[in-house]
Amino acid sequence: MSESLYDIPLEKIDGARATLAEHRGSVLLVVNVASKCGLTPQYAGLEKLHETYRDRGFSVVGFPANDFGGQEPGTNAEIQDFCQTSYGVQFPMYAKIQVTGSGKHPLYRQLISAQPKTENRDAMEKQLRGYGMTPTSAPEVLWNFEKFLVDRGGGVVGRFGPDTAPDAAPLLKAIEGELAKR
Numbered sequence: 001m002s003e004s005l006y007d008i009p010l011e012k013i014d015g016a017r018a019t020l021a022e023h024r025g026s027v028l029l030v031v032n033v034a035s036k037c038g039l040t041p042q043y044a045g046l047e048k049l050h051e052t053y054r055d056r057g058f059s060v061v062g063f064p065a066n067d068f069g070g071q072e073p074g075t076n077a078e079i080q081d082f083c084q085t086s087y088g089v090q091f092p093m094y095a096k097i098q099v100t101g102s103g104k105h106p107l108y109r110q111l112i113s114a115q116p117k118t119e120n121r122d123a124m125e126k127q128l129r130g131y132g133m134t135p136t137s138a139p140e141v142l143w144n145f146e147k148f149l150v151d152r153g154g155g156v157v158g159r160f161g162p163d164t165a166p167d168a169a170p171l172l173k174a175i176e177g178e179l180a181k182r
Contacts, residue, residue, distance in 0.1 A: 005154045008107045011095035013064075013080045018094070020061070020107075025152050027058045027178040030111060032065045032099045034072035034144040035082045042145050043087035045166030049175075050091040056179050057152070060091040063107070065099045068143050069133070072096060099141045111148045112139050114156035118146065119170065124163045147171065151178050 006021040020028070031046060050060040064079045066072040074082065076095050083089035097105040104112075116139035124142055125135045135142055142162055149158035149171075158174045165171075 003106070003110065005107065005110055005150065005156075008110065010107065013076045013093040013095055015076070015095070020154070023059055023061065023092075024154070025057065027053075027152055027175060028150040029058075029060045029175065030107075030148040030150060031060060031062055032067075032108075032141060032144060032146055033062045033083075033093075034065065034068065035074060035079060037068070037071040037144040039143070039145040039162055040071075042166055043083060043089055047087055047089050047091060049166045053175060053179060058175065058179060062089070062091060062093045063099065063105075064093070064096040065144070066096065067098055067100045067141070071144060099146075100136055101140075108141065111156055111159075112141065115148060115159040118142060118159050118161050120161040120164060124161045127163070149174055149178065152181065 006019055006024055008019060010018045010020065012018045029049070033043065034040060046060045064072045072079065079096065080093060083093060097108070099105065099108040118138070121138060121142055128135045128143065145162040147160040147164060148156055151157045157178060160171050
């Protein structure tokens with residue numbers, strides 16, 4: 001039996017020990033984030049998504065990662081300051097982790113194992129190649145701002161590519177569908 005997402009040891013961005021158990025019963029959007037990425041403006045949309053749905057039992061949870069192009073070089077304190085001052089981020093942020101490769105955090109091992117296919121991966125892969133970058137191989141996380149949708153019971157029910165905007169219709173439909181379930 002595999003470990004529950006709720007049992008995996010984590011660290012909050014302020015250094016406090018944590019697990020996702022504090023979000024048990026909520027719908028979560030788990031996102032690997034970065035401060036110096038072309039997709040960084042998604043922070044604003046993720047915060048809006050969090051604010052829009054949090055009273056219905058939803059939370060965005062952010063995991064900074066420096067796995068792609070060195071686009072998250074800062075310390076946890078620097079990342080937290082950047083997110084709050086630049087984008088007003090209030091959704092829960094966790095300590096910087098690795099989301100791909102041999103040093104991948106157990107949370108991301110579990111997320112990827114539960115949902116190995118990313119929606120719309122091909123378009124983002126093509127875009128990355130166009131910039132002269134070599135994308136990771138599936139099922140690895142492709143880039144910053146990949147999104148995993150977790151249901152109220154801790155099951156991974158969706159995975160959306162980095163270029164899926166926080167206000168994209170398919171993502172909103174999936175979130176609203178999970179929130180409608182009790």
